[in-house]
Amino acid sequence: MLRIRPRTAVAATAAVIAALSLTACQGSPSDDPSPGKAAADGATARPGDKADGSGNSGGNGNSGGNGSGSASGAGKNPSAPRPSDGGKAPDRGAGSSDACTGGNMTATVTKVPRPINHLLLTVTNKGSRPCSANFAPSLRFDDDQSATRVNDDSKPQAVVTLAPGRSAYASVLLSGEAGGDTHGRVARKLTVYFTPRSGSGSVGAPLTLSLPAETHKDDNASVTYWQTSAPDALQF
Structure with missing residues (x-):
């Protein structure tokens, strides 16, 4: 019969115990968190990790990162006034x-029955461009x-604009109601001044006309605003 020596048995037993101790110290592989799990739990990124910019505080516009969020837009304020043309008020005219x-005008003056x-004062555009017969003639x-x-009751709805070859009309009341010293006299010539769009003063050269005999x-005396037709002018 084969006999095991006591020293050999002791050595084998020691080797088994050592192996069991090493296994217990290493533990289970599932106890060590992987790099992917740590990132998902919000752990601090390792130096080699690359940020993808998709977090709540990174470049998606919610905090103004790239200007495409609700605080950017085109920078327009719907209630702000739009710029005007040089900051000037529109001219009064056509x-x-x-x-x-x-x-750029020719003129005639005639006595009507x-x-x-x-x-009746008639002016005609002899130029190649439209022009505005502003307000009333200054006579x-x-x-x-x-x-x-000027007879203010004759003011038209709009300024009369004359295309080339077209005419505007104004009537002249020569005398008003009798009574008192109105300095009546016979006049021989009439000078017609034209009004600018500002309504103040005169513009360009005047026209001088000979009046009908015994005017x-x-x-x-008074004059109407410029009108688009002779009947419109003579109703005042």
């Missing part, structure tokens, strides 16, 4: 057309120091 003046004591009989009064006027 759009972009030039003012009618003695340089009805209504009595009236003249001077002979060497009068002041312009003839009698007094200080109550």
